[in-house]
Amino acid sequence: MDTKHNTQIQPLLDIMQKLRDPLDGCPWDLAQDFQTIVPFTIEEAYEVADAIERTAWDELPDELGDLLFQVVFYCQLANEQGKFDFATVVERICAKLIRRHPHVFNSQFIASPEHTANQVKQSWEAIKAQERADKLQLSLLDDIPQALPALKRAIKIQKRVAKVGFDWPELEPVVAKIYEEVDEVLVEAKLVESDPQHYQPKVVDEMGDLLFAVVNLARHLNVDPEQALRQANHKFERRFRGVENCVQQSGKQFEDHNLEQLDCYWDQVKRQEKASLSD
Numbered sequence: 001m002d003t004k005h006n007t008q009i010q011p012l013l014d015i016m017q018k019l020r021d022p023l024d025g026c027p028w029d030l031a032q033d034f035q036t037i038v039p040f041t042i043e044e045a046y047e048v049a050d051a052i053e054r055t056a057w058d059e060l061p062d063e064l065g066d067l068l069f070q071v072v073f074y075c076q077l078a079n080e081q082g083k084f085d086f087a088t089v090v091e092r093i094c095a096k097l098i099r100r101h102p103h104v105f106n107s108q109f110i111a112s113p114e115h116t117a118n119q120v121k122q123s124w125e126a127i128k129a130q131e132r133a134d135k136l137q138l139s140l141l142d143d144i145p146q147a148l149p150a151l152k153r154a155i156k157i158q159k160r161v162a163k164v165g166f167d168w169p170e171l172e173p174v175v176a177k178i179y180e181e182v183d184e185v186l187v188e189a190k191l192v193e194s195d196p197q198h199y200q201p202k203v204v205d206e207m208g209d210l211l212f213a214v215v216n217l218a219r220h221l222n223v224d225p226e227q228a229l230r231q232a233n234h235k236f237e238r239r240f241r242g243v244e245n246c247v248q249q250s251g252k253q254f255e256d257h258n259l260e261q262l263d264c265y266w267d268q269v270k271r272q273e274k275a276s277l278s279d
Contacts, residue, residue, distance in 0.1 A: 012069070013086055016076045034077055038147070041070040053230065140164065151225045154215040162219075174217050181210035242269030 019029040044067045051060045075086040098105045140163075144156050161167065168174050185206045192203055218225040246265035247254055254262075 009072075009086070012072055013076075016069075016072045020076055020080065029073075032073070032077075034074065037070065037073055037077075041067075041074075044070055049227075049230070053227075053234075149226060150211075151215060151229065154212055155219050155225060158216055158219050168220075171217075171220055174213075174220050178210070178213045178217060181206065181213045185210050239266060239269045239273070242266075242272070 018024070019026045022030065044063070048060070048063045048067050051057075051063045071089065072086065075084070075089055079085040140160050141157060144153060144160065146153075148156065158167070185203070188203045188206050192200060215225045218228060243262060243265045246268065247257065247262075250257075
């Protein structure tokens with residue numbers, strides 16, 4: 001593969017402009033605006049992540065193309081409104097990357113031979129902090145997008161406040177907080193169970209605290225909670241499909257099995273997985 005090949009973006013920009021042509025363009029594309037495109041952008045980003053997690057390398061170029069098209073779409077909309085164009089986006093990201101990598105692009109920057117990835121990350125964060133200060137933010141949390149998935153936003157909040165020392169240095173209090181939140185959830189759940197008129201939103205509030213505490217543990221363990229939960233979803237789906245196969249082989253319907261029998265199938269599927277991994 002020729003890594004020096006200079007692929008041009010202009011054909012894609014031209015296609016996008018044609019799709020938005022008021023006379024000859026696509027009616028669907030013409031009906032879109034910044035807000036309506038956002039859900040598709042999020043979906044395409046997750047499809048990229050899914051292809052990578054499945055190591056579906058043949059699919060990844062297509063998924064990355066779909067994601068790139070989202071960027072081009074926003075740039076076309078902005079260009080039509082006189083806000084910015086694709087060149088502006090490229091200029092901004094190039095300037096940012098050069099600014100945040102002085103150890104690579106600044107000849108006056110003296111890097112030690114032992115310059116580690118962790119040192120580079122600390123420098124990156126210091127530069128970002130200065131950029132936020134230059135924008136006169138009122139809070140450390142001002143530039144964390146509200147539209148992020150909840151798990152992603154929780155870990156970004158926690159990382160940001162940890163940088164100023166608002167964090168536990170050891171695992172023990174982090175884990176203790178989870179147990180505390182579990183107890184509080186159970187208290188509220190039992191109140192709802194005994195009195196259906198009990199304030200249900202309080203259960204939601206306590207569940208939120210529990211999830212936030214679990215995300216905090218994931219952060220301390222250097223685990224991406226979003227990725228961990230996706231993997232857990234995939235694992236559960238895979239094993240449940242195995243349970244479905246067991247039910248089908250039994251010649252009975254799901255409704256003809258009790259929970260104990262279904263749990264036995266589940267354990268059987270888990271054993272088969274472990275056996276295949278040890279082969």
